[in-house]
Amino acid sequence: MLFSTRAEYGVRLMVELGRQEDGAPVALSTVAENERLPLSYLEHLVAKLRKVGLVESQRGAHGGYRLGRPADEIEMLEVVQALEGAIAPMECFHPAPEGKVSCSHETDGDQACATKLLW
Amino acid sequence: MLFSTRAEYGVRLMVELGRQEDGAPVALSTVAENERLPLSYLEHLVAKLRKVGLVESQRGAHGGYRLGRPADEIEMLEVVQALEGAIAPMECFHPAPEGKVSCSHETDGDQACATKLLW
DNA sequence: GGCATAACCGACCATTCCGCTAGGATTTCC
């Protein structure tokens, strides 16, 4: 219950687009079919991705979507952010220096951690 | 939009309890006052924390709550999990080995990533 | 030109979750 299906669908969508190696655009309907996702819902998601340039669109017959950038230049975080809105966890929840997800629970750290956010 | 206020309130609560160095329990009302949080809402949260043993309670007058374990043995993740429910982001969203939040976007990795979850 | 195809756009809708309140019951200390 941390990421909604939007993020998941979005990633799936991007992955599906990334599979298409030649420049040909992929119709959203084939993505929906492949991933078993509701087409009309995907439309909304892909619209957001287009607005931030993560995908490009080609209208009309034989149109579709393709990645806006080479696949290996796209980070998953971007996709999630574009769909989920600004990610603002809890301020003290930046991945700690060593990569572990837990903030220092010493008295000083706490003082800062508990109050910094609001006042 | 990643963690709800539950997680935040819960952490604040735990921090507040952690401040009390002697074993005396802290009344929820004082926590609510200190942190400017609604008391009756905190009751629900602390109930969950109690069920998983993160806090202990003392009923009756001059009762209250104290940490179920020494403060430095409690990880923030535990608190969040207890309140937010099982954390099940997207399967491929485990913090990557190096600590960076992005899953390998190579064709093989994607194959696994996109389909592993559902089928 | 016409038609199928597909991206676009906006409104709506049911359900669930979030944050919170209310009211009471129970336990404990003085």
Added chain:
DNA sequence: GGAAATCCTAGCGGAATGGTCGGTTATGCC
């Protein structure tokens, strides 16, 4: 006995989630 506190259950308004639907526009192909 009464105040102080935890405990428990029920509900509620608003927002977000996850969709659907209908229609409009653009484009390739016959």
